[in-house]
Amino acid sequence: MSSSVRSTKSSRNTAIFTYDSTQSQTTDHRTRHETNDEDMDRLVSDCVKYMLIMDNKKTAIKRSDIVKAIVRKGQTEPKGQAFKGLIDKVRLRLDQVFGIQLVDCPDKTNEYILVNKMNNKEIECRSDVQMYRTSVLSLVLSVIFMNGQSCAEHIMWNFLAKLGFDVNSKSQLLSINDEPSNNVTIKKMMTEQWVRQLYLKYDRMDGSDPITHEFRWGVRAEHEFKEIDILQFVCNIYNDSSKPEDWRSQYDKCQQHNDLDNEIHIITD
Known part of the structure; x- marks a missing residue:
C-alpha cells in the first residue's frame, strides 16, 4: 500500500506534503528478506516525502527517524551499503526534482539537512x-x-x-x-x-x-x-x-x- 500524501500550499515553488506514517508502515502480507527494486523505489519516494515534511522544522533529520518512518513491518531495514544506496538515490531525486541539496551534517554521523538551492531567489x-x-x-x-x-x-x-x-x-x-x-x-x-x-x-x-x-x-x-x-x-x-x-x-x-x-x-x- 502506498503512502497517503496530501498537498498543501507552501512558500516554496513545490508543495509541502502531509505524511501519513500509519499507512506507510502498514503491514505488507509478504514477508520481505531483502530490498528489491520495487521496495527501493518505494523507500526513496517515502524518504523524499518524509524529508520535505521534516525540513519545515529546520532541524537535523536523523537516520533512525528516517528508518522508523519509511520501513514497513515485515520489511528488512536497509543497512550499510543498502542504506547508502538509498540516500544516494534520495539525494539525486531531491536535487533533480525539487532543486534541494541533501547535506550530511559534518559534526554528527547519520544526520542530514536540506538546503534549498533557490533560497536567495x-x-x-x-x-x-x-x-x-x-x-x-x-x-x-x-x-x-x-x-x-x-x-x-x-x-x-x-x-x-x-x-x-x-x-x-x-x-x-x-x-x-x-x-x-x-x-x-x-x-x-x-x-x-x-x-x-x-x-x-x-x-x-x-x-x-x-x-x-x-x-x-x-x-x-x-x-x-x-x-x-x-x-x-x-x-x-x-x-x-x-x-x-x-x-x-x-x-x-x-x-x-x-x-x-x-x-x-x-x-x-
Missing part, C-alpha cells in the same frame, strides 16, 4: 516575519565573519546593543508557528533555535573563567549563505561607497572558499 516571497528573521540572522553571521569566523558572545551582545537591539526583549516579529509562546527574544533565538536549526554553533570557549561562549557559523548557514553576499551586506550597513574588495582579509577568505567550492563542483560533475 525566493527571498521576495517571504513574509515580514521571515524577512525580519533573515535580516537579523544575516547581521549575526556578518559579525561572526568579520571577527574571523568566531565571535565571543559578549562582543556579539555589545554590537547588537549598539545597533539598538535589546537581545532580552520579546518580539512577535521573531515568532514562528511551532513555538510554545507568541514572543521570543533575540538571545533565545540565537542560543537555542538557530543552534537547533544548525544556522549557528554556540560553544563554550576553552579555558574561559568565568564560563563564556562563542558563536560560529553552522552547517546550514554555510550552505544557504555566501560569504561574499555577507560581505556585501556589511558594505550596505555602512551605507558608503565601500566595496567587498576594500575589506582585504575577508575578501581574500571569500575568494579562497569560492575557489574551493569550484574545485569540488568540478570533481563531482
Whole structure:
C-alpha cells in the first residue's frame, strides 16, 4: 500500500506534503528478506516525502527517524551499503526534482539537512516575519565573519546593543508557528533555535573563567549563505561607497572558499 500524501500550499515553488506514517508502515502480507527494486523505489519516494515534511522544522533529520518512518513491518531495514544506496538515490531525486541539496551534517554521523538551492531567489516571497528573521540572522553571521569566523558572545551582545537591539526583549516579529509562546527574544533565538536549526554553533570557549561562549557559523548557514553576499551586506550597513574588495582579509577568505567550492563542483560533475 502506498503512502497517503496530501498537498498543501507552501512558500516554496513545490508543495509541502502531509505524511501519513500509519499507512506507510502498514503491514505488507509478504514477508520481505531483502530490498528489491520495487521496495527501493518505494523507500526513496517515502524518504523524499518524509524529508520535505521534516525540513519545515529546520532541524537535523536523523537516520533512525528516517528508518522508523519509511520501513514497513515485515520489511528488512536497509543497512550499510543498502542504506547508502538509498540516500544516494534520495539525494539525486531531491536535487533533480525539487532543486534541494541533501547535506550530511559534518559534526554528527547519520544526520542530514536540506538546503534549498533557490533560497536567495525566493527571498521576495517571504513574509515580514521571515524577512525580519533573515535580516537579523544575516547581521549575526556578518559579525561572526568579520571577527574571523568566531565571535565571543559578549562582543556579539555589545554590537547588537549598539545597533539598538535589546537581545532580552520579546518580539512577535521573531515568532514562528511551532513555538510554545507568541514572543521570543533575540538571545533565545540565537542560543537555542538557530543552534537547533544548525544556522549557528554556540560553544563554550576553552579555558574561559568565568564560563563564556562563542558563536560560529553552522552547517546550514554555510550552505544557504555566501560569504561574499555577507560581505556585501556589511558594505550596505555602512551605507558608503565601500566595496567587498576594500575589506582585504575577508575578501581574500571569500575568494579562497569560492575557489574551493569550484574545485569540488568540478570533481563531482
